[in-house]
Amino acid sequence: MANGRRGRSKRDLSREPGGFVAMPWLVMDSTAYLNLSHTARSLLLELARQLRPDNNGQLLASRAHLLKRGWRSADVIDRAKRELLNSELIVETVKGHRPNKASWFAVTWRLLDHHPSYDAGVQSTFRRGAYSQIQNAALSPSDGPKSI
Template identity: 55%
Template sequence: MANGRNKGRKVDPKRDGDGFVALPWAVLDSPAYRRLSHPARSLLLEIARQYVKDNNGQLLLSREHMRSRGWSSSDVLTRAKRALLAGGFIHETVTGQWPAKASWYAVTWYSLDRHSDYDPGAAETFVRGAYRKGLSMKNEPLRPSHGTRPSQIGPSHGTEEKRVAPSHGPIWGVFAPLSVPSDGHHLDMPSAAPKEVTPPDSCAGRYIRLTAKPERLFTGLLAPTTTTTKKASGRVAAMA
Protein backbone atom coordinates (compact mmCIF):
# COMPACT_ATOMS: atom_id res chain seq x y z
CA MET A 1 0.00 0.00 0.00
CA ALA A 2 1.03 3.61 -0.26
CA ASN A 3 2.22 3.64 3.32
CA GLY A 4 3.86 6.84 4.54
CA ARG A 5 6.21 4.82 6.72
CA ASN A 6 8.05 3.69 3.57
CA LYS A 7 9.05 7.19 2.43
CA GLY A 8 12.76 7.59 1.97
CA ARG A 9 13.33 3.87 1.74
CA LYS A 10 14.83 2.25 -1.30
CA VAL A 11 12.28 0.68 -3.62
CA ASP A 12 12.57 -3.08 -3.90
CA PRO A 13 13.59 -3.80 -7.51
CA LYS A 14 11.82 -7.17 -7.39
CA ARG A 15 8.31 -5.65 -7.33
CA ASP A 16 6.40 -2.90 -9.10
CA GLY A 17 5.83 0.45 -7.42
CA ASP A 18 6.58 1.53 -3.90
CA GLY A 19 3.22 0.91 -2.22
CA PHE A 20 1.62 -2.37 -1.21
CA VAL A 21 -1.16 -3.79 0.92
CA ALA A 22 0.19 -5.57 3.97
CA LEU A 23 -2.26 -8.06 5.41
CA PRO A 24 -0.83 -10.01 8.32
CA TRP A 25 -0.93 -13.77 8.05
CA ALA A 26 -2.80 -13.77 11.35
CA VAL A 27 -5.69 -12.08 9.54
CA LEU A 28 -5.67 -14.34 6.48
CA ASP A 29 -5.38 -17.52 8.56
CA SER A 30 -8.05 -16.62 11.09
CA PRO A 31 -11.28 -18.67 11.26
CA ALA A 32 -13.29 -15.48 10.82
CA TYR A 33 -11.56 -14.76 7.50
CA ARG A 34 -12.25 -18.28 6.23
CA ARG A 35 -15.94 -17.73 6.89
CA LEU A 36 -16.05 -14.55 4.81
CA SER A 37 -17.78 -14.52 1.44
CA HIS A 38 -15.82 -13.61 -1.67
CA PRO A 39 -17.33 -10.09 -1.87
CA ALA A 40 -16.40 -9.50 1.79
CA ARG A 41 -12.80 -10.59 1.15
CA SER A 42 -12.61 -8.24 -1.84
CA LEU A 43 -13.94 -5.38 0.25
CA LEU A 44 -11.33 -6.11 2.91
CA LEU A 45 -8.61 -5.51 0.32
CA GLU A 46 -10.31 -2.30 -0.79
CA ILE A 47 -10.36 -0.81 2.69
CA ALA A 48 -6.81 -2.00 3.41
CA ARG A 49 -5.69 -0.18 0.25
CA GLN A 50 -6.76 3.16 1.79
CA TYR A 51 -4.62 2.88 4.90
CA VAL A 52 -1.50 5.06 5.03
CA LYS A 53 0.42 6.40 8.00
CA ASP A 54 -2.17 7.98 10.27
CA ASN A 55 -5.66 7.59 8.80
CA ASN A 56 -6.82 4.36 10.47
CA GLY A 57 -10.28 5.44 11.55
CA GLN A 58 -11.01 7.60 8.48
CA LEU A 59 -11.33 4.84 5.87
CA LEU A 60 -14.32 5.02 3.51
CA LEU A 61 -16.76 2.40 2.27
CA SER A 62 -19.50 4.68 0.95
CA ARG A 63 -21.35 3.81 -2.25
CA GLU A 64 -20.06 6.94 -3.95
CA HIS A 65 -16.46 6.14 -3.15
CA MET A 66 -16.70 2.43 -3.93
CA ARG A 67 -18.46 3.07 -7.23
CA SER A 68 -15.20 4.49 -8.54
CA ARG A 69 -13.57 1.19 -7.56
CA GLY A 70 -16.04 -0.88 -9.59
CA TRP A 71 -18.63 -1.69 -6.91
CA SER A 72 -21.86 -1.10 -8.79
CA SER A 73 -24.27 -3.07 -6.57
CA SER A 74 -25.33 -1.35 -3.37
CA ASP A 75 -26.80 -4.58 -2.03
CA VAL A 76 -23.56 -6.54 -2.47
CA LEU A 77 -21.58 -3.70 -0.89
CA THR A 78 -23.91 -3.52 2.11
CA ARG A 79 -23.78 -7.27 2.77
CA ALA A 80 -19.99 -7.36 2.49
CA LYS A 81 -19.64 -4.40 4.85
CA ARG A 82 -21.89 -6.03 7.43
CA ALA A 83 -19.85 -9.23 7.22
CA LEU A 84 -16.61 -7.34 7.92
CA LEU A 85 -18.19 -5.56 10.88
CA ALA A 86 -19.59 -8.80 12.30
CA GLY A 87 -16.26 -10.57 11.78
CA GLY A 88 -14.35 -7.91 13.69
CA PHE A 89 -12.16 -6.84 10.74
CA ILE A 90 -13.33 -3.22 10.69
CA HIS A 91 -14.70 -0.82 13.30
CA GLU A 92 -17.05 2.09 12.62
CA THR A 93 -15.76 5.35 14.09
CA VAL A 94 -18.29 7.77 12.54
CA THR A 95 -21.87 6.97 11.59
CA GLY A 96 -22.76 8.60 8.29
CA GLN A 97 -25.76 10.83 7.71
CA TRP A 98 -27.47 11.15 4.35
CA PRO A 99 -26.87 12.93 2.04
CA ALA A 100 -23.45 14.47 2.62
CA LYS A 101 -21.77 12.68 5.54
CA ALA A 102 -20.10 9.31 4.97
CA SER A 103 -19.27 6.74 7.62
CA TRP A 104 -15.66 6.25 8.73
CA TYR A 105 -14.01 2.93 9.52
CA ALA A 106 -10.79 1.54 10.96
CA VAL A 107 -9.14 -1.83 10.36
CA THR A 108 -8.51 -3.80 13.54
CA TRP A 109 -5.07 -5.27 12.78
CA TYR A 110 -3.59 -1.76 13.24
CA SER A 111 -3.87 0.63 16.15
CA LEU A 112 -6.57 3.28 15.95
CA ASP A 113 -5.32 6.73 14.99
CA ARG A 114 -6.86 9.43 17.15
CA HIS A 115 -9.18 12.02 15.66
CA SER A 116 -11.45 14.62 17.24
CA ASP A 117 -14.35 13.96 14.84
CA TYR A 118 -15.03 10.40 15.96
CA ASP A 119 -18.44 9.63 17.41
CA PRO A 120 -18.63 9.60 21.22
CA GLY A 121 -17.47 6.22 22.50
CA ALA A 122 -16.08 5.05 19.15
CA ALA A 123 -12.46 5.13 20.32
CA GLU A 124 -13.28 3.47 23.64
CA THR A 125 -15.07 0.53 21.98
CA PHE A 126 -12.32 -0.12 19.43
CA VAL A 127 -10.67 -3.52 20.00
CA ARG A 128 -7.32 -4.30 18.45
CA GLY A 129 -7.38 -7.77 16.86
CA ALA A 130 -11.16 -8.15 17.19
CA TYR A 131 -11.18 -10.50 14.18
CA ARG A 132 -9.61 -13.20 16.37
CA LYS A 133 -12.90 -13.66 18.20
CA GLY A 134 -15.25 -12.07 15.69
CA LEU A 135 -17.91 -14.20 14.05
CA SER A 136 -19.03 -13.49 10.52
CA MET A 137 -22.74 -13.92 9.96
CA LYS A 138 -22.09 -15.19 6.43
CA ASN A 139 -21.90 -18.96 5.96
CA GLU A 140 -22.83 -19.65 9.58
CA PRO A 141 -24.57 -23.02 10.05
CA LEU A 142 -28.30 -22.63 9.90
CA ARG A 143 -30.02 -23.11 13.24
CA PRO A 144 -33.75 -22.66 13.83
CA SER A 145 -34.93 -20.33 16.58
CA HIS A 146 -36.27 -23.22 18.69
CA GLY A 147 -32.92 -25.04 18.63
CA THR A 148 -31.80 -28.30 17.08
CA ARG A 149 -34.13 -30.65 18.94
CA PRO A 150 -36.08 -33.11 16.77
CA SER A 151 -39.35 -31.77 15.50
CA GLN A 152 -42.55 -33.34 16.75
CA ILE A 153 -44.42 -35.64 14.41
CA GLY A 154 -47.70 -35.46 16.29
CA PRO A 155 -50.13 -32.55 16.09
CA SER A 156 -49.71 -29.49 18.29
CA HIS A 157 -52.65 -30.48 20.52
CA GLY A 158 -51.07 -33.84 21.38
CA THR A 159 -51.51 -37.46 20.41
CA GLU A 160 -54.49 -38.35 22.59
CA GLU A 161 -57.31 -40.33 21.02
CA LYS A 162 -60.31 -38.53 19.66
CA ARG A 163 -63.44 -38.59 21.79
CA VAL A 164 -66.23 -40.91 20.70
CA ALA A 165 -68.93 -38.83 22.36
CA PRO A 166 -69.41 -35.13 21.67
CA SER A 167 -68.02 -32.57 24.10
CA HIS A 168 -71.45 -31.84 25.62
CA GLY A 169 -72.07 -35.52 26.47
CA PRO A 170 -73.40 -38.68 24.81
CA ILE A 171 -76.72 -38.71 22.98
CA TRP A 172 -78.86 -41.84 23.33
CA GLY A 173 -80.69 -42.96 20.23
CA VAL A 174 -84.43 -43.77 20.30
CA PHE A 175 -85.15 -46.92 18.30
CA ALA A 176 -88.78 -47.59 19.45
CA PRO A 177 -91.54 -46.82 16.92
CA LEU A 178 -93.16 -43.44 17.42
CA SER A 179 -96.88 -43.41 18.20
CA VAL A 180 -97.27 -39.97 16.68
CA PRO A 181 -95.48 -38.70 13.57
CA SER A 182 -92.86 -36.01 14.09
CA ASP A 183 -95.01 -33.44 12.33
CA GLY A 184 -98.19 -34.27 14.29
CA HIS A 185 -101.12 -36.69 14.12
CA HIS A 186 -102.83 -36.65 10.71
CA LEU A 187 -106.22 -37.53 12.27
CA ASP A 188 -106.12 -34.33 14.30
CA MET A 189 -105.62 -32.15 11.24
CA PRO A 190 -108.82 -30.65 9.77
CA SER A 191 -109.59 -31.62 6.21
CA ALA A 192 -111.08 -29.41 3.55
CA ALA A 193 -114.86 -29.62 3.13
CA PRO A 194 -116.13 -31.17 -0.11
CA LYS A 195 -117.01 -28.67 -2.76
CA GLU A 196 -120.52 -28.93 -4.16
CA VAL A 197 -120.65 -29.24 -7.91
CA THR A 198 -123.97 -28.82 -9.74
CA PRO A 199 -124.12 -31.46 -12.42
CA PRO A 200 -125.34 -30.31 -15.83
CA ASP A 201 -128.64 -31.68 -17.16
CA SER A 202 -127.73 -33.82 -20.05
CA CYS A 203 -128.70 -37.16 -21.37
CA ALA A 204 -125.08 -37.84 -22.15
CA GLY A 205 -124.24 -37.95 -18.48
CA ARG A 206 -122.48 -35.73 -15.96
CA TYR A 207 -119.09 -35.40 -14.31
CA ILE A 208 -118.56 -34.99 -10.59
CA ARG A 209 -115.53 -34.93 -8.32
CA LEU A 210 -114.98 -38.20 -6.57
CA THR A 211 -112.78 -36.81 -3.78
CA ALA A 212 -113.25 -33.96 -1.38
CA LYS A 213 -109.68 -32.58 -1.61
CA PRO A 214 -109.47 -29.91 -4.31
CA GLU A 215 -105.78 -30.60 -5.02
CA ARG A 216 -106.60 -34.10 -6.27
CA LEU A 217 -109.21 -33.93 -9.01
CA PHE A 218 -110.66 -37.11 -10.40
CA THR A 219 -113.71 -37.18 -12.63
CA GLY A 220 -116.04 -39.97 -13.48
CA LEU A 221 -118.89 -40.43 -15.86
CA LEU A 222 -122.13 -41.16 -14.00
CA ALA A 223 -125.27 -42.70 -15.50
CA PRO A 224 -128.15 -40.28 -16.22
CA THR A 225 -130.69 -39.97 -13.44
CA THR A 226 -134.36 -40.79 -13.81
CA THR A 227 -135.37 -37.13 -13.85
CA THR A 228 -132.93 -36.35 -16.61
CA THR A 229 -134.21 -39.31 -18.67
CA LYS A 230 -137.83 -38.15 -18.36
CA LYS A 231 -136.97 -34.62 -19.45
CA ALA A 232 -135.15 -35.89 -22.46
CA SER A 233 -138.05 -38.17 -23.47
CA GLY A 234 -140.51 -35.27 -23.21
CA ARG A 235 -138.43 -33.13 -25.57
CA VAL A 236 -138.31 -35.93 -28.14
CA ALA A 237 -142.14 -36.43 -27.99
CA ALA A 238 -142.80 -32.70 -28.48
CA MET A 239 -140.60 -32.59 -31.53
CA ALA A 240 -142.49 -35.49 -33.04
Protein backbone atom coordinates in the same frame (compact mmCIF):
# COMPACT_ATOMS: atom_id res chain seq x y z
CA MET B 1 23.06 20.19 -1.94
CA ALA B 2 23.12 16.82 -0.32
CA ASN B 3 19.78 15.53 0.82
CA GLY B 4 20.68 11.94 1.67
CA ARG B 5 18.73 10.40 -1.20
CA ARG B 6 21.59 9.66 -3.56
CA GLY B 7 21.97 6.11 -2.25
CA ARG B 8 18.37 5.30 -3.17
CA SER B 9 18.80 5.75 -6.91
CA LYS B 10 18.97 1.98 -7.42
CA ARG B 11 15.36 0.97 -7.10
CA ASP B 12 14.20 -2.53 -6.29
CA LEU B 13 13.51 -4.19 -9.63
CA SER B 14 12.07 -7.34 -8.05
CA ARG B 15 8.62 -5.75 -7.58
CA GLU B 16 6.37 -3.16 -9.14
CA PRO B 17 6.84 0.42 -7.90
CA GLY B 18 4.28 2.03 -5.62
CA GLY B 19 2.43 1.11 -2.46
CA PHE B 20 1.11 -2.25 -1.37
CA VAL B 21 -1.51 -3.72 0.94
CA ALA B 22 -0.02 -5.24 4.08
CA MET B 23 -2.44 -7.72 5.61
CA PRO B 24 -0.97 -9.96 8.30
CA TRP B 25 -1.13 -13.72 7.78
CA LEU B 26 -2.70 -13.95 11.23
CA VAL B 27 -5.71 -12.05 9.87
CA MET B 28 -5.92 -14.11 6.68
CA ASP B 29 -5.69 -17.38 8.63
CA SER B 30 -8.30 -16.33 11.21
CA THR B 31 -11.73 -17.96 11.40
CA ALA B 32 -13.34 -14.54 10.91
CA TYR B 33 -11.57 -14.05 7.56
CA LEU B 34 -11.97 -17.62 6.34
CA ASN B 35 -15.75 -17.48 6.89
CA LEU B 36 -16.16 -14.33 4.74
CA SER B 37 -17.78 -14.36 1.32
CA HIS B 38 -15.66 -13.36 -1.65
CA THR B 39 -17.36 -9.95 -1.81
CA ALA B 40 -16.59 -9.24 1.85
CA ARG B 41 -12.96 -10.24 1.28
CA SER B 42 -12.82 -7.92 -1.73
CA LEU B 43 -14.26 -5.05 0.28
CA LEU B 44 -11.73 -5.69 3.06
CA LEU B 45 -8.94 -5.39 0.48
CA GLU B 46 -10.47 -2.13 -0.77
CA LEU B 47 -10.42 -0.77 2.79
CA ALA B 48 -6.86 -2.01 3.36
CA ARG B 49 -5.87 -0.29 0.09
CA GLN B 50 -6.77 3.05 1.69
CA LEU B 51 -4.59 2.54 4.78
CA ARG B 52 -1.77 4.97 5.44
CA PRO B 53 0.29 5.26 8.63
CA ASP B 54 -2.13 7.75 10.21
CA ASN B 55 -5.67 7.14 8.89
CA ASN B 56 -7.00 3.93 10.44
CA GLY B 57 -10.51 5.02 11.39
CA GLN B 58 -11.06 7.21 8.34
CA LEU B 59 -11.51 4.49 5.72
CA LEU B 60 -14.42 4.88 3.29
CA ALA B 61 -16.78 2.20 2.00
CA SER B 62 -19.41 4.43 0.41
CA ARG B 63 -20.88 3.62 -2.98
CA ALA B 64 -19.60 6.93 -4.37
CA HIS B 65 -16.05 6.10 -3.32
CA LEU B 66 -16.17 2.46 -4.44
CA LEU B 67 -17.81 3.25 -7.79
CA LYS B 68 -14.42 4.46 -9.06
CA ARG B 69 -12.97 1.07 -8.05
CA GLY B 70 -15.53 -0.99 -10.00
CA TRP B 71 -18.20 -1.59 -7.35
CA ARG B 72 -21.62 -1.07 -8.94
CA SER B 73 -24.25 -2.37 -6.51
CA ALA B 74 -25.09 -0.61 -3.25
CA ASP B 75 -26.74 -3.82 -1.98
CA VAL B 76 -23.57 -5.86 -2.51
CA ILE B 77 -21.53 -3.19 -0.72
CA ASP B 78 -23.98 -3.12 2.21
CA ARG B 79 -24.01 -6.93 2.55
CA ALA B 80 -20.21 -7.10 2.48
CA LYS B 81 -19.95 -4.22 4.97
CA ARG B 82 -22.39 -5.93 7.35
CA GLU B 83 -20.42 -9.17 7.07
CA LEU B 84 -17.15 -7.39 7.88
CA LEU B 85 -18.73 -5.61 10.86
CA ASN B 86 -20.18 -8.90 12.18
CA SER B 87 -16.82 -10.62 11.83
CA GLU B 88 -15.21 -7.71 13.73
CA LEU B 89 -12.56 -7.24 11.06
CA ILE B 90 -13.73 -3.62 10.79
CA VAL B 91 -15.37 -1.12 13.15
CA GLU B 92 -17.51 1.88 12.23
CA THR B 93 -15.89 4.98 13.73
CA VAL B 94 -18.25 7.63 12.33
CA LYS B 95 -21.88 6.96 11.45
CA GLY B 96 -22.73 8.49 8.09
CA HIS B 97 -25.95 10.35 7.34
CA ARG B 98 -27.68 11.87 4.37
CA PRO B 99 -27.22 13.82 2.21
CA ASN B 100 -23.44 13.61 1.94
CA LYS B 101 -21.71 12.37 5.10
CA ALA B 102 -20.10 8.96 4.56
CA SER B 103 -19.41 6.50 7.37
CA TRP B 104 -15.80 5.96 8.40
CA PHE B 105 -14.30 2.59 9.27
CA ALA B 106 -11.18 1.16 10.89
CA VAL B 107 -9.57 -2.25 10.44
CA THR B 108 -9.08 -4.11 13.71
CA TRP B 109 -5.65 -5.59 13.03
CA ARG B 110 -4.10 -2.14 13.55
CA LEU B 111 -4.40 0.37 16.36
CA LEU B 112 -7.03 3.06 15.92
CA ASP B 113 -5.49 6.41 14.97
CA HIS B 114 -6.76 9.39 16.96
CA HIS B 115 -9.19 11.79 15.30
CA PRO B 116 -11.51 14.31 17.00
CA SER B 117 -14.43 13.55 14.64
CA TYR B 118 -15.00 9.96 15.79
CA ASP B 119 -18.39 9.18 17.32
CA ALA B 120 -18.55 9.21 21.11
CA GLY B 121 -17.21 6.05 22.73
CA VAL B 122 -15.41 4.67 19.69
CA GLN B 123 -11.92 5.31 21.10
CA SER B 124 -12.71 3.54 24.37
CA THR B 125 -14.54 0.53 22.90
CA PHE B 126 -12.17 -0.19 19.99
CA ARG B 127 -10.41 -3.56 20.43
CA ARG B 128 -7.41 -4.34 18.26
CA GLY B 129 -7.56 -8.01 17.27
CA ALA B 130 -11.31 -8.32 17.94
CA TYR B 131 -11.62 -10.59 14.88
CA SER B 132 -9.54 -13.27 16.63
CA GLN B 133 -12.33 -13.90 19.16
CA ILE B 134 -14.72 -15.12 16.44
CA GLN B 135 -15.31 -18.87 16.67
CA ASN B 136 -16.28 -21.09 13.77
CA ALA B 137 -19.96 -21.83 14.41
CA ALA B 138 -20.17 -24.04 11.31
CA LEU B 139 -17.90 -26.66 12.87
CA SER B 140 -20.06 -27.65 15.82
CA PRO B 141 -20.56 -31.39 16.33
CA SER B 142 -23.72 -32.83 14.84
CA ASP B 143 -26.31 -34.86 16.71
CA GLY B 144 -25.69 -37.80 14.40
CA PRO B 145 -27.99 -39.23 11.75
CA LYS B 146 -31.70 -38.68 12.18
CA SER B 147 -33.73 -41.82 12.77
CA ILE B 148 -36.81 -42.32 10.66
